[in-house]
Amino acid sequence: MRLSPKDADRFEKNRLADKIRANRELEILSDKTGHVTQHLKNQNFNLFAEHYIKTHKFKDIRIVASAVEKFKLTIDNPRLKISKINPTIMETFKDYLLHDAGLAGETAHNYFIRFKKVLKSAKIQGYLKFMPTDDIQFSNPNKDDSLRKQVLDAEEL
Known part of the structure:
Protein backbone atom coordinates (compact mmCIF):
# COMPACT_ATOMS: atom_id res chain seq x y z
CA MET A 1 0.00 0.00 0.00
CA VAL A 36 18.86 16.37 33.51
CA THR A 37 17.81 15.30 30.02
CA GLN A 38 20.54 14.07 27.68
CA HIS A 39 20.56 17.01 25.25
CA LEU A 40 21.00 19.43 28.16
CA LYS A 41 23.49 17.21 29.96
CA ASN A 42 25.96 17.38 27.07
CA GLN A 43 26.14 21.20 26.86
CA ASN A 44 29.72 22.45 26.90
CA PHE A 45 30.32 24.91 29.74
CA ASN A 46 32.73 27.12 27.77
CA LEU A 47 30.21 27.61 24.96
CA PHE A 48 27.46 28.34 27.46
CA ALA A 49 29.64 30.86 29.33
CA GLU A 50 30.65 32.63 26.10
CA HIS A 51 27.00 32.95 25.10
CA TYR A 52 26.11 34.21 28.59
CA ILE A 53 28.83 36.88 28.44
CA LYS A 54 27.72 38.03 24.97
CA THR A 55 24.09 38.36 26.06
CA HIS A 56 24.68 39.69 29.61
CA LYS A 57 23.48 43.29 29.72
CA PHE A 58 24.57 44.46 33.17
CA LYS A 59 27.45 46.70 34.23
CA ASP A 60 29.37 43.88 35.89
CA ILE A 61 30.06 42.09 32.60
CA ARG A 62 33.84 42.62 32.86
CA ILE A 63 33.92 40.99 36.29
CA VAL A 64 31.76 38.10 35.05
CA ALA A 65 34.08 37.57 32.06
CA SER A 66 37.15 37.69 34.32
CA ALA A 67 35.56 35.21 36.73
CA VAL A 68 34.84 32.80 33.87
CA GLU A 69 38.45 33.15 32.67
CA LYS A 70 39.74 32.38 36.18
CA PHE A 71 37.46 29.32 36.27
CA LYS A 72 38.84 28.13 32.93
CA LEU A 73 42.39 28.55 34.28
CA THR A 74 41.48 26.60 37.39
CA ILE A 75 39.78 23.65 35.73
CA ASP A 76 41.65 23.64 32.36
CA ASN A 77 39.16 21.39 30.58
CA PRO A 78 37.80 22.92 27.34
CA ARG A 79 35.32 20.03 27.02
CA LEU A 80 33.82 20.38 30.50
CA LYS A 81 30.07 19.75 30.50
CA ILE A 82 27.82 21.96 32.61
CA SER A 83 26.33 18.87 34.23
CA LYS A 84 29.81 17.87 35.50
CA ILE A 85 30.24 21.05 37.58
CA ASN A 86 29.84 19.85 41.14
CA PRO A 87 30.60 21.13 44.66
CA THR A 88 34.11 19.63 44.53
CA ILE A 89 34.97 21.62 41.40
CA MET A 90 33.50 24.76 42.94
CA GLU A 91 35.48 24.24 46.14
CA THR A 92 38.64 23.93 44.01
CA PHE A 93 37.72 27.16 42.22
CA LYS A 94 37.14 28.94 45.54
CA ASP A 95 40.52 27.81 46.89
CA TYR A 96 42.22 28.94 43.67
CA LEU A 97 40.65 32.40 43.93
CA LEU A 98 41.66 32.77 47.55
CA HIS A 99 45.21 31.43 47.43
CA ASP A 100 46.63 31.05 43.92
CA ALA A 101 44.98 33.63 41.67
CA GLY A 102 46.95 36.59 43.01
CA LEU A 103 43.82 38.56 43.87
CA ALA A 104 43.68 41.13 46.66
CA GLY A 105 40.93 42.48 48.86
CA GLU A 106 37.35 41.63 47.96
CA THR A 107 38.17 40.62 44.38
CA ALA A 108 38.16 36.85 45.01
CA HIS A 109 34.75 37.07 46.66
CA ASN A 110 33.41 39.28 43.85
CA TYR A 111 34.61 36.80 41.21
CA PHE A 112 32.97 33.90 43.01
CA ILE A 113 29.66 35.77 43.35
CA ARG A 114 29.69 36.76 39.66
CA PHE A 115 30.53 33.21 38.60
CA LYS A 116 27.52 32.00 40.56
CA LYS A 117 25.38 34.21 38.28
CA VAL A 118 26.51 32.12 35.31
CA LEU A 119 25.62 28.91 37.15
CA LYS A 120 22.25 30.33 38.19
CA SER A 121 21.50 31.11 34.55
CA ALA A 122 22.39 27.52 33.66
CA LYS A 123 20.04 26.28 36.38
CA ILE A 124 17.21 28.51 35.15
CA GLN A 125 17.68 27.20 31.61
CA GLY A 126 17.57 23.58 32.83
CA TYR A 127 21.23 22.64 32.44
CA LEU A 128 21.60 22.16 36.20
CA LYS A 129 19.01 20.83 38.61
CA PHE A 130 20.87 21.93 41.74
CA MET A 131 23.34 24.75 42.36
CA PRO A 132 26.78 23.26 43.06
CA THR A 133 27.57 26.28 45.27
CA ASP A 134 24.68 25.92 47.72
CA ASP A 135 26.74 24.39 50.54
CA ILE A 136 29.91 26.42 49.97
CA GLN A 137 30.62 29.22 52.41
CA PHE A 138 32.93 31.89 51.01
CA SER A 139 34.55 33.92 53.74
CA ASN A 140 37.15 36.42 52.65
CA PRO A 141 40.33 36.10 54.76
CA ASN A 142 41.35 39.64 53.69
CA LYS A 143 38.15 41.22 54.95
CA ASP A 144 39.78 42.73 58.05
CA ASP A 145 42.59 44.21 55.93
CA SER A 146 40.26 46.62 54.16
CA LEU A 147 40.53 50.32 54.81
CA ARG A 148 38.21 51.73 57.42
CA LYS A 149 36.73 55.17 56.89
CA GLN A 150 37.39 57.47 59.80
CA VAL A 151 34.58 59.85 60.62
CA LEU A 152 35.27 63.19 62.24
CA ASP A 153 33.09 64.14 65.17
CA ALA A 154 31.66 67.64 65.66
CA GLU A 155 34.55 68.82 67.82
CA GLU A 156 37.17 67.77 65.22
CA LEU A 157 35.25 69.51 62.46
Whole structure:
Protein backbone atom coordinates (compact mmCIF):
# COMPACT_ATOMS: atom_id res chain seq x y z
CA MET A 1 0.00 0.00 0.00
CA ARG A 2 1.36 3.33 -1.03
CA LEU A 3 0.57 6.57 0.81
CA SER A 4 -0.54 9.61 -1.08
CA PRO A 5 1.64 12.73 -0.63
CA LYS A 6 -1.03 14.27 1.56
CA ASP A 7 -1.21 11.17 3.80
CA ALA A 8 2.58 10.92 3.94
CA ASP A 9 2.78 14.55 5.05
CA ARG A 10 0.15 13.95 7.74
CA PHE A 11 1.98 10.80 8.89
CA GLU A 12 5.26 12.73 9.17
CA LYS A 13 3.60 15.54 11.14
CA ASN A 14 2.04 13.01 13.54
CA ARG A 15 5.41 11.30 14.03
CA LEU A 16 7.07 14.63 14.78
CA ALA A 17 4.26 15.61 17.18
CA ASP A 18 4.64 12.28 19.02
CA LYS A 19 8.40 12.85 19.34
CA ILE A 20 7.89 16.39 20.72
CA ARG A 21 5.26 15.11 23.16
CA ALA A 22 7.57 12.32 24.37
CA ASN A 23 10.45 14.76 24.91
CA ARG A 24 8.19 17.15 26.79
CA GLU A 25 6.90 14.29 28.99
CA LEU A 26 10.49 13.34 29.77
CA GLU A 27 11.31 16.94 30.72
CA ILE A 28 8.27 17.16 33.03
CA LEU A 29 9.13 13.85 34.70
CA SER A 30 12.79 14.81 35.03
CA ASP A 31 11.88 18.02 36.84
CA LYS A 32 10.45 15.96 39.69
CA THR A 33 13.42 13.60 39.94
CA GLY A 34 16.34 16.00 39.48
CA HIS A 35 17.36 14.24 36.28
CA VAL A 36 18.86 16.37 33.51
CA THR A 37 17.81 15.30 30.02
CA GLN A 38 20.54 14.07 27.68
CA HIS A 39 20.56 17.01 25.25
CA LEU A 40 21.00 19.43 28.16
CA LYS A 41 23.49 17.21 29.96
CA ASN A 42 25.96 17.38 27.07
CA GLN A 43 26.14 21.20 26.86
CA ASN A 44 29.72 22.45 26.90
CA PHE A 45 30.32 24.91 29.74
CA ASN A 46 32.73 27.12 27.77
CA LEU A 47 30.21 27.61 24.96
CA PHE A 48 27.46 28.34 27.46
CA ALA A 49 29.64 30.86 29.33
CA GLU A 50 30.65 32.63 26.10
CA HIS A 51 27.00 32.95 25.10
CA TYR A 52 26.11 34.21 28.59
CA ILE A 53 28.83 36.88 28.44
CA LYS A 54 27.72 38.03 24.97
CA THR A 55 24.09 38.36 26.06
CA HIS A 56 24.68 39.69 29.61
CA LYS A 57 23.48 43.29 29.72
CA PHE A 58 24.57 44.46 33.17
CA LYS A 59 27.45 46.70 34.23
CA ASP A 60 29.37 43.88 35.89
CA ILE A 61 30.06 42.09 32.60
CA ARG A 62 33.84 42.62 32.86
CA ILE A 63 33.92 40.99 36.29
CA VAL A 64 31.76 38.10 35.05
CA ALA A 65 34.08 37.57 32.06
CA SER A 66 37.15 37.69 34.32
CA ALA A 67 35.56 35.21 36.73
CA VAL A 68 34.84 32.80 33.87
CA GLU A 69 38.45 33.15 32.67
CA LYS A 70 39.74 32.38 36.18
CA PHE A 71 37.46 29.32 36.27
CA LYS A 72 38.84 28.13 32.93
CA LEU A 73 42.39 28.55 34.28
CA THR A 74 41.48 26.60 37.39
CA ILE A 75 39.78 23.65 35.73
CA ASP A 76 41.65 23.64 32.36
CA ASN A 77 39.16 21.39 30.58
CA PRO A 78 37.80 22.92 27.34
CA ARG A 79 35.32 20.03 27.02
CA LEU A 80 33.82 20.38 30.50
CA LYS A 81 30.07 19.75 30.50
CA ILE A 82 27.82 21.96 32.61
CA SER A 83 26.33 18.87 34.23
CA LYS A 84 29.81 17.87 35.50
CA ILE A 85 30.24 21.05 37.58
CA ASN A 86 29.84 19.85 41.14
CA PRO A 87 30.60 21.13 44.66
CA THR A 88 34.11 19.63 44.53
CA ILE A 89 34.97 21.62 41.40
CA MET A 90 33.50 24.76 42.94
CA GLU A 91 35.48 24.24 46.14
CA THR A 92 38.64 23.93 44.01
CA PHE A 93 37.72 27.16 42.22
CA LYS A 94 37.14 28.94 45.54
CA ASP A 95 40.52 27.81 46.89
CA TYR A 96 42.22 28.94 43.67
CA LEU A 97 40.65 32.40 43.93
CA LEU A 98 41.66 32.77 47.55
CA HIS A 99 45.21 31.43 47.43
CA ASP A 100 46.63 31.05 43.92
CA ALA A 101 44.98 33.63 41.67
CA GLY A 102 46.95 36.59 43.01
CA LEU A 103 43.82 38.56 43.87
CA ALA A 104 43.68 41.13 46.66
CA GLY A 105 40.93 42.48 48.86
CA GLU A 106 37.35 41.63 47.96
CA THR A 107 38.17 40.62 44.38
CA ALA A 108 38.16 36.85 45.01
CA HIS A 109 34.75 37.07 46.66
CA ASN A 110 33.41 39.28 43.85
CA TYR A 111 34.61 36.80 41.21
CA PHE A 112 32.97 33.90 43.01
CA ILE A 113 29.66 35.77 43.35
CA ARG A 114 29.69 36.76 39.66
CA PHE A 115 30.53 33.21 38.60
CA LYS A 116 27.52 32.00 40.56
CA LYS A 117 25.38 34.21 38.28
CA VAL A 118 26.51 32.12 35.31
CA LEU A 119 25.62 28.91 37.15
CA LYS A 120 22.25 30.33 38.19
CA SER A 121 21.50 31.11 34.55
CA ALA A 122 22.39 27.52 33.66
CA LYS A 123 20.04 26.28 36.38
CA ILE A 124 17.21 28.51 35.15
CA GLN A 125 17.68 27.20 31.61
CA GLY A 126 17.57 23.58 32.83
CA TYR A 127 21.23 22.64 32.44
CA LEU A 128 21.60 22.16 36.20
CA LYS A 129 19.01 20.83 38.61
CA PHE A 130 20.87 21.93 41.74
CA MET A 131 23.34 24.75 42.36
CA PRO A 132 26.78 23.26 43.06
CA THR A 133 27.57 26.28 45.27
CA ASP A 134 24.68 25.92 47.72
CA ASP A 135 26.74 24.39 50.54
CA ILE A 136 29.91 26.42 49.97
CA GLN A 137 30.62 29.22 52.41
CA PHE A 138 32.93 31.89 51.01
CA SER A 139 34.55 33.92 53.74
CA ASN A 140 37.15 36.42 52.65
CA PRO A 141 40.33 36.10 54.76
CA ASN A 142 41.35 39.64 53.69
CA LYS A 143 38.15 41.22 54.95
CA ASP A 144 39.78 42.73 58.05
CA ASP A 145 42.59 44.21 55.93
CA SER A 146 40.26 46.62 54.16
CA LEU A 147 40.53 50.32 54.81
CA ARG A 148 38.21 51.73 57.42
CA LYS A 149 36.73 55.17 56.89
CA GLN A 150 37.39 57.47 59.80
CA VAL A 151 34.58 59.85 60.62
CA LEU A 152 35.27 63.19 62.24
CA ASP A 153 33.09 64.14 65.17
CA ALA A 154 31.66 67.64 65.66
CA GLU A 155 34.55 68.82 67.82
CA GLU A 156 37.17 67.77 65.22
CA LEU A 157 35.25 69.51 62.46
